[in-house]
Amino acid sequence: MVEVERTALPGIGLRHILTTSRGRQIGVVSHRSGRRDLLIYDPDDPDTSVDDVALTVDEAEALAELLGTRRVIERLAELERQVEGLVTEQIPITAGSPYDGRTLGDTRARTRTGASIVAVVREGEVLASPRPDFRFQTGDIVVVVGTKEGTSAVAQIFRNG
C-alpha cells in the first residue's frame, strides 16, 4: 500500500504527498485552475520542497500517461505469468506494412488468429482498446494478446498482409 498524505491548501487547492518505500517524498499541488505543481522534497528535511515544476493541465496529463504506461505493460506481463500459454507481443507498424493507413477492422485479426489487439502505443501514449475504425500509421506499436501461434500470426499479417 502506497502512503499518500492529503492536505487542503486554502485559497490554492490540494496537496498530496507520496512517500516512497525508500523514504523519499514527492508531492503534487493541485491548483483550482487545473495547474499542477510537481514537488520533490529534501531527503534530509521532509518539511522543505527543494524543487518544484509547474505543469499545465496537458503537461500533467502527459506525465501521468508516461508514469501510467509502464504500469499497463507491467500488468500485461503479470497477466502473462498468471495465465499459462498467454503471450503478449508488441508489433511495430513499419513503413512497408500493408496496414499502414488502414483500419483495425480491415485486419480481421481476431477472426483470423484468435489473438486480440488490446492497445496501440503511439508517440509514447498508450491508446487502450482501439476501436475497429482505428487507423494504423507508421511508428505505431500494436500490443497483441493471445496464444503464441495467434500473436505470431498477427505479426505476420502486419508484415505481409
Add this chain to the structure above:
Amino acid sequence: MRAGISPIPLYLLGGLAFGHGGLLPLSTSEEFISIGAEIGVLLLLFTLGLEYTADELVRGMRQSAVGGLLDLVLNAAPGIVAGLLLGWDPVAIVVLGGVTYVSSSGIIAKLLADLGWVGNRETPVVLSLLVMEDLAMAVYLPILTTLLAGVSLLAGSVTLGVALLAIALVLLVALRFGWLVSAFVKSPNDEVLLLKVLGLVLLVAGLAQELQISSAVGAFLVGIALSGPLAEAARELLSPLRDLFAAVFFVFFGLQTDPSHLPPVALVALGLAVAGVLSKFATGYIAAARAGVGRNGRYRAGIALIARGEFSIVIAGLAVSAGVEPALGSLAAAYVLILAILGPLIGRLAEPFLHRPTHPHHAGSETPVSEPGPEPERESQLNVSH
C-alpha cells in the same frame, strides 16, 4: 533574480509625490480618483472573499482557532499599545490595532509562489492563519464602521448583530445552496459573467452600506458566496480590474497623505514595524511548531507572514475618510511602506539558509540510514551544474 517586490509601496509613493504637499501636487481629478478608490476597496475585498470557499472558512474556524487567536492578540497588541502611548482616542486605537494585525494575503501568496514555498510542510499553517484573518476582517470591519460612525452603543450593537447574522447567513447559503448562487450568476459569455458579478458586488455592497455594515464587508460576503469553477472564472475575469482599481485606491491613499506629516511619525512607524516583524514571526513560528513542523519550516512560516499591505491600508483608509486622528493616515502609510518591502525582502534573504537542516555538515552523521539510494540524487545534481 526577479525583483519580486510588491507594487503597493510604489503606488503609495506615487500618491505621496503627487498629492497634498507632495513634490508635484495634482488636484484636478480627485473626485474621479476617489470613486475609483472606492471601487478598488470593494474589488479587493470581493477577491479576498473569492480566495477561500465557505467550506475552507468553516473548517479553518474549527481547526486553527487557537493559532488565529494568537495571531490576533500578538499582532494587534503593538498597534493598540502605540495608540495608547500616543494618547489617541479609542476609535483610532482600534484602527491602529487593525492596521498592525492583518497580514497581506496578496503579497504572501506571491512570496510563497516566488520562493517555491507552496509545497512546504508549513504552508497549510500559514494559509489557515490567513483564512482566520479573513474571518476576523469580516467581523472587524462592521465593528469599525460602527465605531467610525460614532453611533450609540445600542445602535452599534444592533449593527454588529446584523453584520454577524449576515455573515452566518452567507456562510450557510454558500455551504448549502452554493449551487443556487452559481446557477444565478453563471453565464457562458465572459462579458455577461463579468457584468453580473460586478453588478452583484456593487448591489450587495450598497445594501450593506444601507444597513450600516460597511460596503466592503458586503463585497467580501459576495466573494464567499461564489464558489467552485464559477469563483475561478470570476477571479480570472476580475483580477485585471481589481489590480487597476486597487492601484487607484493606493494612489488615492497616498494622495491624501501629506508627505510633510511623515517625518514626525517615522520613528513610531519604525518601532511598530520592528514590533510587527517580531510579532508576526513569533505567530508563524509558534503556529508551525504546534503543527509539528521542523525548525526551518517554523522560520519560513514566521517570515512568510511578515508582509502587511492592502488590508492595513483599507482599514486606515476607512478611518481617514471618517476624519479620525490626522496622524493615522501617514503612520499607516509609513508602516505599510516598510513592511510591504521588508516582508518579501526578508524571505528572499533568508531563503538560501532555510533549505538544509540546521547543521548541514553533520547531517550525514545524524541520519546515515535514511539515505538508502543516494545515486539518483547525485546524478540530478550533476545535470543541474553542467
